Every structure is written in C-alpha cells, then in structure tokens.
Amino acid sequence: MYKKIIPYINCENEIAANIINEAAKYDYSGADAIFLYNYSMDEVSEEEFLCVVKEIVKQVDIPVYVGCYVKRFEDVKKALYTGAAYIVIKYSILKDKKVLEEASKRFGKDKIVVELEDYKDIQKAAFMSELYDSGVYAILLKHVELTGDMVETIFSLQLPVIIRDSLTKNDIASLLEPANVLGVSTNHYKDKDLAKVKFSLKAQDIQVNTFESSMDFREFKLNDAGLIPVVVQDYKTSEVLMVAYMNEEAFQKTLETGKMTYYSRSRQSLWIKGETSGHYQYVKSMLIDCDKDTILAKVLQIGAACHTGSQSCFFTNLYKKEYDDTNPFTVLTDVYNIIKDRKQNPKEGSYTNYLFDKGIDKILKKCGEEATEIIIAAKNPDSEELKYEISDYLYHLMVLMAQCNLDWDDIVKELAHRR
Structure with missing residues (x-):
C-alpha cells in the first residue's frame, strides 16, 4: 500500500472560487487526496462550505476528505452526501460520541476519520479500542513530534494514522516512514509540483503513487526515426483528441511530470502539450497495443486540444454514412x-x-x-x-x-x- 500526500485547505472565510481552483491544481499536480475543512458551528457557513465541497467533488478525481462540525448524525449524512469519500470529525468538539457508531453502521467502516488533539488519547488502549469498535477508519494527528515512543505508539495502533503537518519543522519522509502512517496532510506544497516530491520520496525507498510503466520503452516497436505514435483520448468521453509522437525522453518526461510530453518532428525537440497555451493534458492512463507500436493515452484535457481552438483535431468530415450512434x-x-x-x-x-x-x-x-x-x-x-x-x-x-x-x-x- 503506497503512502499518500493529502494537501489540506482551510476553507473558513475563503472565497469559493479560490478553494475550487486550488483543489483542482492539487488534483492536476499529483495529490493522492485532498482534505477540505471548516469547523464553523454556524449553520449558514456550514451549508455554504458543503456546497463548495460538492462542486469540488464534481471537478476532481481524487478522494475528498471533508472536515466539518458534527453535532448529530444528520451532519455526517449531509457531509457525505456531497460525494466526499471520508468525513473528518474533530473529537474534541463532538458532544454525542454515539454518532460515530451510527455513522459507520449507515455508511460503512471506511468513511470516518477522527481528528485527535490530545496525544495522550492514542496511548490509552481502551480508548483506541472504543474508536475501532465504533467503526472509525483512521485517526488524524496534528504536528506530531516523532520521538521513539511516539513511533512505537503509532505502530501499535489498530487504526491507520494520517499526520497533518505544515512541514516547517518536520521532514515528510520521516513522517511517512512509520508503517502505520497512511499519509501526510499538509499545505506545504501549494503551487508546487507534487510529482517531483513523490519521485524524491521514491528515491528514499518510500512507496508512493507515481506514474510507472509496466514495460520498458526498449520493448516498444518504433518507427525508423525512433518514435512511437500516441493516440490521445479524453478519459471520460473517449473522444479522440489528437495524434502525436514520443521518443524515449518524451515518454519518461510524461511519466515523471504527469503531463503529456511529445517529440516534435518539425522542431526536432520535446514539447509539453499546453506549455504555451495552458491547455495541458494530464495523464490518466497509457496503454500499448498488441503489436507494441502504438500508445493509447487517456487524458484530462484542459481547454482545447487543437491549435485551431477546436476540442479535437478531428473535426473535418471526409465521409459519413448514416448510422445510429445513440448512447x-x-x-x-x-x-x-x-x-x-x-x-x-x-x-x-x-x-x-x-x-x-x-x-x-x-x-x-x-x-x-x-x-x-x-x-x-x-x-x-x-x-x-x-x-x-x-x-x-x-x-x-x-x-x-x-x-x-x-x-x-x-x-x-x-x-x-x-x-
């Protein structure tokens, strides 16, 4: 199981559009999930926050953790009805502890994360067993000091741990190292390339989710110029967007960055799709055909794929026979x-x-x-x-x-x- 990097966004008093844009950027840059929270007890603020969460869930493909004030089971229901994968409940402000058990019975034992602020609690075996029996999926700890005793305590827990940390004092590799740590939630990587962070962690033998080909480029059948054609599809609609070529360097660059990178035959150089226009293509999957001479890439296309401004490069009709293409x-x-x-x-x-x-x-x-x-x-x-x-x-x-x-x-x- 790979370790997760889960950026967090404090949504209290933030403009909705800014939150949505920031969440999308994290998704594009390689985050494994995202944690959005607003623990305001004001019902109007909570409703507005959950509306923003719902919009973000529609726009991103990574799991969303939502942290909000929970007074009763109905609050859990509203939070998870946004489409969020997990709800984070701050234990210190949870009045009715029975909510945990009620929520796990309704939504399953893989939906609830409990945020603990008193580290003495995790050293209490009876308390942790109670959380486990209530159906809690994981616990979230803030600003942990990884002493030998703390590492030993975390390792002994029945529940996996997410550590929330700004990474101003701690090193992410050290926080991810304990076996029972599921991931690190941080705001440290805002406007930074998470793909680079992950490759750095991988170099330190920490298992993280990176793009990795199951086949070496040398196994591909290339044309006389040492290139392989790439057919590019929209990952949701399967619309064919364009066709381009890759050499080995472009292929490796695509895996490293998560952005489709090609080799320009006319310019004799690499080019990252969208580098000048902003119309990037973010990789979702790459497949090789049965002859190993063509790649099919499924991507999230930002803006138009074609330089003409068309969504697809294939818009000129040469011939069409009438047929029923109803879907x-x-x-x-x-x-x-x-x-x-x-x-x-x-x-x-x-x-x-x-x-x-x-x-x-x-x-x-x-x-x-x-x-x-x-x-x-x-x-x-x-x-x-x-x-x-x-x-x-x-x-x-x-x-x-x-x-x-x-x-x-x-x-x-x-x-x-x-x-």
Whole structure:
C-alpha cells in the first residue's frame, strides 16, 4: 500500500472560487487526496462550505476528505452526501460520541476519520479500542513530534494514522516512514509540483503513487526515426483528441511530470502539450497495443486540444454514412442539459418552464403520477406502453433534478460508490 500526500485547505472565510481552483491544481499536480475543512458551528457557513465541497467533488478525481462540525448524525449524512469519500470529525468538539457508531453502521467502516488533539488519547488502549469498535477508519494527528515512543505508539495502533503537518519543522519522509502512517496532510506544497516530491520520496525507498510503466520503452516497436505514435483520448468521453509522437525522453518526461510530453518532428525537440497555451493534458492512463507500436493515452484535457481552438483535431468530415450512434448516457445528459438551459433561459410556451414556474410541489406531483403510470403499464403485456411511461418519468425526474441542483454526474458517482 503506497503512502499518500493529502494537501489540506482551510476553507473558513475563503472565497469559493479560490478553494475550487486550488483543489483542482492539487488534483492536476499529483495529490493522492485532498482534505477540505471548516469547523464553523454556524449553520449558514456550514451549508455554504458543503456546497463548495460538492462542486469540488464534481471537478476532481481524487478522494475528498471533508472536515466539518458534527453535532448529530444528520451532519455526517449531509457531509457525505456531497460525494466526499471520508468525513473528518474533530473529537474534541463532538458532544454525542454515539454518532460515530451510527455513522459507520449507515455508511460503512471506511468513511470516518477522527481528528485527535490530545496525544495522550492514542496511548490509552481502551480508548483506541472504543474508536475501532465504533467503526472509525483512521485517526488524524496534528504536528506530531516523532520521538521513539511516539513511533512505537503509532505502530501499535489498530487504526491507520494520517499526520497533518505544515512541514516547517518536520521532514515528510520521516513522517511517512512509520508503517502505520497512511499519509501526510499538509499545505506545504501549494503551487508546487507534487510529482517531483513523490519521485524524491521514491528515491528514499518510500512507496508512493507515481506514474510507472509496466514495460520498458526498449520493448516498444518504433518507427525508423525512433518514435512511437500516441493516440490521445479524453478519459471520460473517449473522444479522440489528437495524434502525436514520443521518443524515449518524451515518454519518461510524461511519466515523471504527469503531463503529456511529445517529440516534435518539425522542431526536432520535446514539447509539453499546453506549455504555451495552458491547455495541458494530464495523464490518466497509457496503454500499448498488441503489436507494441502504438500508445493509447487517456487524458484530462484542459481547454482545447487543437491549435485551431477546436476540442479535437478531428473535426473535418471526409465521409459519413448514416448510422445510429445513440448512447444511453449521452442522450440523458443532452436532455438534462436542455432542461437546465430552460431553467436558466426561459422560453415562452415551454412545458418545462411551466413546471419550473409552478414549483417543486407541481414537479413532485407529476413524478408521482408518472411513477403510477409505470406500475399500471407494467401490468400490460405490451411493452410499448411501458417504454413511453418510463420515458415520461425520466423526463420529469430530470426536471426535479434540475430544480434541486442535481445532475447525472451526482447520480452516477453515487451509483459508482454502491458498485
């Protein structure tokens, strides 16, 4: 199991856009997770904070830890309903300790991290057993002084440990060294390249998550110029964005930085995609074909892939035969986007706008009616009627989603968690 670098952001009194941008930068630079916290007891501040967390969860691929004031089980539920992978509960301000057990029963034993401020607590075997039995996943300790006794205590714990530290006094390698330390949470690497940090740690024999090829470049079949073509796809939509070439140096640079780096045949030099335009391509995966002569790279594309400003370099149609390229998810997304647009830009005579104008009660009434119609149609041996009723229901369901500021990404991520 590799050690994790988990940047933290104190979100109290911070502008939402700044938090979102900072979280995205950490994701791009190679963070393993991110810890967002705001322990304000003000309900309005907490609601605003959780809205920001929800937006960040949509934009980043790494797990999100969310730390907030927990008074009752409902607070845990609201925090995890943002899509966050873990909730961090500050034990010193938790009044009802039964919340831990209730939360673990509802969400599982891999969701709750407890932040402890009194290091004497971890030396109490009965107390730590109580946390373990409550379903706590890990504990978070702040500014640990790694004495021999502390290392021994951490090693003996039943629960893994995350150490939160600004790294002004401690060295990250020393903090990660104890076997039971899951990772280090820090703000030390803001606006810095985490990929370089990880390669430095790896050189010190600390197991961290870096890009590492399962095959040596020498095993690839290259063209006469010593290059291999790379087909580049959007990692979510599978849209082909561009084709370029790599030599061994470009391939190694891509692994080291996490940014797609190519060899320019015209300039006879390396080039990092996006270095001048800002339209970087962040690596998600790279595959080699069966003949080992072509790489398929799946990337997160920032901005447009093509120098013309087009999302993809493949936009000139040479020939097209009519065919059905209907994809269930893209159809649902397209219809939802139209519904969302109607909400933002009302159109006279639109039934969708009629529903939005009438409000949530009317939308819920229609959802209920359409659900009933599905039940009735399902009793009919003719499936054609059921097809229409399900379509009607899905439409009204999407109107409800738009009214409540949910989209298909929210639903799909929740289903993925349950998978």
